[in-house]
Amino acid sequence: MEQKVGIIDLGSNTVRLVIMKITEDGAYTLLDEQKETVRLDASVEAGGLLEGPAVEHAVDTIRLFKRLCDVNGVTRIIGLATAAVRKARNKQRFIELVQQQTGVSFSVISGMQEAEYDYIGVVNSTSIEDGLIVDIGGGSTELVRFEHRRLVHATSMPFGAITLTDSFLGRSKPKPDDVNRLNEFIHSKLREHAWVAFPDATLVGVGGTIRNVAKIHQAKSNYRLPLLHGYAMPFADIKSLWEDMQDTTVSQRKKMRGLSDDRADIFLGGMAALVNVLEFSHIDNVVVSGNGVREGAFYKEVLGWRGGDRDVLDTSIENILKIYNVNVRHAQYVARLSIKLFDQLATLHGCGNDFKKILYAAARLHDVGTALNYYNHSQHTLYIILNSQIYGFTHRELVLCALIAASHHKDMVKSYARHYEGILYKDDAEKAQRMSAILRLAESMDRSESGVVKDVICSISDDYVKLETVVNGDGVLELADADNHRSYFKKIYDKDIHIAKL
Amino acid sequence: MEQKVGIIDLGSNTVRLVIMKITEDGAYTLLDEQKETVRLDASVEAGGLLEGPAVEHAVDTIRLFKRLCDVNGVTRIIGLATAAVRKARNKQRFIELVQQQTGVSFSVISGMQEAEYDYIGVVNSTSIEDGLIVDIGGGSTELVRFEHRRLVHATSMPFGAITLTDSFLGRSKPKPDDVNRLNEFIHSKLREHAWVAFPDATLVGVGGTIRNVAKIHQAKSNYRLPLLHGYAMPFADIKSLWEDMQDTTVSQRKKMRGLSDDRADIFLGGMAALVNVLEFSHIDNVVVSGNGVREGAFYKEVLGWRGGDRDVLDTSIENILKIYNVNVRHAQYVARLSIKLFDQLATLHGCGNDFKKILYAAARLHDVGTALNYYNHSQHTLYIILNSQIYGFTHRELVLCALIAASHHKDMVKSYARHYEGILYKDDAEKAQRMSAILRLAESMDRSESGVVKDVICSISDDYVKLETVVNGDGVLELADADNHRSYFKKIYDKDIHIAKL
Incomplete structure (x- = not known):
């Protein structure tokens, strides 16, 4: 029920x-x-x-x-x-x-329970292997170190954004001496927990302070995804924001793009905690987690989940397929055919395992947009993938997945890749097109959504790629439909395709 | 089931x-x-x-x-x-x-049954009062005249895009004489049905020909909504497209933005039928209907619907509220409070009944975006309203409804209105802001989603508007939340608000 x-x-x-x-x-x-x-x-x-x-x-x-x-x-x-x-x-x-x-x-x-919920909230919504979770609250800060996704240390510090602000900084522009005393205070507390130093890990920030830091950072760079969970920032940027911030009054902070009004007065206390932990940890990469105590409590107390065993991406996609009532069988046929094509065309597309994972996810999700409206559903697939809280992808991977999935009829990569330029790597758009050409073939081969094409064997020649299909039944229209992608394939791979029954 | x-x-x-x-x-x-x-x-x-x-x-x-x-x-x-x-x-x-x-x-x-399905498909998905439906198929063209939404005449003509192309024009560039013979042929057929002349009505086009005409028209004007149903064009534009078209070969037409490849060869036959009917009818306004025979058959044979009694907009919104599982009670409370405010603030906002209808719909739909993701749900509300096939609105009304509904937390009108400039009238953006300020107040007054604020009585003074509320229970946080919109209200209406319990 x-x-x-x-x-x-x-x-x-x-x-x-x-x-x-x-x-x-x-x-x-x-x-x-x-x-x-x-x-x-x-x-x-x-x-x-x-x-x-x-x-x-x-x-x-x-x-x-x-x-x-x-x-x-x-x-x-x-x-x-x-x-x-x-x-x-x-x-x-x-x-x-x-x-x-x-x-x-x-x-x-207790502080330890809070830290454990943070851990469960984070490892079930990111695929980070080694991390230091920092959850800065108003009156306490939880720290959790996990390695290979297992919790190894946790503690709760008795300071937070409000208490640090009130005890050291005051509500408006702080004095340099006060900042120094505060830094020394936090460092003295951290020295009791040497494990907080964790140089090659990712710092995973939880709570209002980090969310506001990320919003300010996104506003400055005109970031194109309206998404905080998984947003990555280098320590250097946070440090320089902190330096600028120390020179501001509350009313200046209230006008700052990205910073909430009702956090402007206690923001410096929170940032001080964040920056000091970062310095102590020697970590360079910071990622925001939208999930913390509440989500951890939900996962543990309601769903019965624990630590980091779960495949986060897979769990998340299954959840989305259920929410949107997607025809899972068809999605699975298309995903399987896509992977068969991916593997056999490896020398042509030159994409690695990261793209294989993305293509597989894109194939499973390619029809999710029909839940919104069958018409223009490719467009809606793009929108839903970008906006449905898919866990386990970086933002770049998420954008690639959306572009590939949305291009199962028509090339959306061309028109949208530029919009996400700052998020994608240099060759990503071309690689996404190569993946989408594969997805199109696979999708057409399952036009009747019933697994008629059971297998496909590719042989690559100088001018063309031969796709020999193992068909259950006649499959005339499936193969004819796949053949419609001949010119797109030619454009992307510079080779013809010959489709035949084995 | x-x-x-x-x-x-x-x-x-x-x-x-x-x-x-x-x-x-x-x-x-x-x-x-x-x-x-x-x-x-x-x-x-x-x-x-x-x-x-x-x-x-x-x-x-x-x-x-x-x-x-x-x-x-x-x-x-x-x-x-x-x-x-x-x-x-x-x-x-x-x-x-x-x-x-x-x-x-x-x-x-039979042709008459086909025409009846067209009629049922059209009147249940548009709110046009008086119309001439023209469904141009490959081998026949159905014509239906309806007045006050009742079918008064219908017929099926034994010509369509394919037969006209084959009998008169040939598949490539036609000769002027052939076009003249074709025009005369269609006119001679139409003269048997004097009722096709219906000057003040709207011509409702059904079928591939009109859809392609609309796509070409949208591509030329860079139209911002990816929506054909309800798209309006003046006769003059169709006529001038027809004149340009007569000078094209199939391969030129295949390259034309908006025109499908597999229709390029028979497109002139279809356009000839459309233009001749338009001339004979003396109608200036053409609207595309995405719904025709299939939808009419679905409405009649499956849902048991008939003619034009149904309130199309209301039926359509109810359908969407069900599909997205919206909390209908809260939506209804907010809609009711919005209308109470609209009526009492009439002298301030100066909007007429068209906006009242739009505000009411926007209030019912304001939370629909949560179905996609609670985070950024205002944004998703915008997207869903624009893309969910809401029937009974013009495109302009649809855009206004989306902008108002999406602005229930934060002003989206400002950032999006320019995008839809070509679709909106001159003062629409300001009016939409006035409506969204009302929606915000109503939404906050029902923050607990339980109808705590039962009524609101407005009195307008020179400097401020007093909102006296009839509250069931304490309502402290509802009224405090409404009070948060004070500065937005001031910005839009140039008046303070004083909120109190009656």
Whole structure:
């Protein structure tokens, strides 16, 4: 039966709700996400007690979120309270109050649990092998080191964007001395965890600070994908942003493209944490993860997932095929034929295993656009692949997959590749065309969507490629349809094709 | 139970298959469409008998389509044979042969039945009041006159794109004398049907000829919507295209942007029919309908629909809300509040009933993008509205609806209106912004999606608008959220808003 689950994450800076839907066939999808900036931490700092207007605001918000869960048919709510509540002296009383006034039960999770959820959230939505996860919250920062996708170290530091801002920097332009004291403070804490130094790994950033850093970075470069998860930045850029930032006031930051208004005051505290961890870790590559504690809790507590065994890309594509109700058999026939052609035409296309993986995914997804509208479905396939949260690809791979899949009737690579110039490598467009020529042949050979063409054997001559097909039944129209791609194939590979039955 | 229906239309030029899915809740959607150019007519003309390679090609195609129906779980196939079979001396034998070899039963429908299906297809997918439908096939042309959406006259003419080309023009550049003879021939036929003259109506074009005319027209003007259904052209443009066309050879036509290769040879015959009907009718406005015989047959035989009683826009939006599984209650609350605000702020926004209709639709559809991905869902709402075959809007209305709906969080009008400049009127962008400011308020007032704000009473002063709300429960966060739109409202309406409980 279809099931809906709400996850409410009561943090120091914001309260967030996600509502996930899990359909009968196991596909899951995000239905709603809400956030409200509550700054619960402020009231703890004032004496270790949760009280006053921030508490009222939090209760009102949770009540609203509960109502949203109710009207959406949510049958299970997972309430997670993190650092702000963890640190409060009256946390038990507070949790009872919330329960009484809203009907939602919260568990106060430990810093280590928070770190574990981060880990599960990250390794199930990226295919990074070795990483250092840094989740900067309002009142704590979780660090996780994973190697070969296994968690090896985790810790929770008792500082975050709000507490660092308040203890060291103040809300407007900080003084250089204050920044130095802050740097020394963070480094002293990090020195207790030598494993944070992890030079060849990728730093995976979770939380509002890194998301805002990425948005600023994207705005500066006019980035073409409206996608944060998986966005990569070099440390040098973050460092130089940090240097510029130290010279800004809150009101200047509020005007900055990419930075949210309601984060402008505490942004420097968060950036300081990020930059200091980066320096200490000696890591150069930073990647944003949109998934963290909430998603990790969903994967673990609802789907029963754990660590990094899962093939993230494959799981993600299967999920999308289910969500969009794609004819999986046809998709699979086309994917299989595409790979047979890819392997046998290797000397012609010169593409490696990265493209093989992308072609396979593109073949499985080539018809996903029909879910939106059969007419112009290639175009919709492009749009859906770029916008459906496919996990396990880099942004470049995602764009290539979309271009190849969308070109199964007509060449979209030519018209779109330039749009994504900054994301693609130099020869990517031509390689994508070579892949799309293969996909077209495979798609036509399965025009009747019933696996009529069971196998194809290629022999490459100087002028032409002979494609001998093993056909189940007559297959006249399948082969005639494949033959229609003769001129495109010639254009891309500079060879004729001869299609015949074996 | 979910049901899938295949409709195969065996015409003189092409054989076409559509597969429609009807879900349990009555939503219907196009799953697949296939066409194969078979030119069955050619073999009739050669002595009135269907025989030879075109027949074999047709049988192979129907067999492939049958297989596609089978693998897609189609439980009912409606086979319709039109002019080519209708005119053949051996039609009974042919239908039996097809049945034996493919398992698909075809009904040979009369010209009048064909015209009626066209009518049902058109009036259920456009909101045109008075129209002349012209469906130009390969071997026949159906004409239907409807007034106030009721069919008043219909006929089927025994000429089409193929037969006119073959009898008068030949396949390449025609001679002026031949064109004159052809014009005289068509006019002589039309004179038997004085009702075809219908000066103030809209000519609704159905079939490959008009679709190709529209594609050429769109390519010339760099039209920004990839949408043929509902595309409008003035007669003068079609006439001048016709004049240019008479001077082209087949190979020149094959290179023409917008014109399909496999129609280049018979395109002049089709255009001649179109232009002559237009001249005879004295109609200036031409609109393309993507829906004709197949869709009409689907509406009538599967959904049980008839003539023009249905509110096309409303039916279409309901269908889309079902397909995308939208939270209809929330959509309806927001739509109701939007209309309350629209009516009371009439003196401020100065928009008429056309915008009221568009705002209402936009409010119902504002969250449809979440079906694709919750993140950036406003953007996806824009994309889905523009690409989901919403019937009953002109293209301009469709673009406005998409812009308003997509601006329920952030102003998309500014960034996109210029893209659709050629489609929008001069003040449309500003009006759309005024509508989107209303939609934002309404959307925030129903933040909890549970109809907490039941009513709103506006009073307009010189400097501000007071919005007094009738609230069920506390509504603190709903009103606070609405208050966030204060500065946008001020920018658009140059007035503050004061939101309060009544």
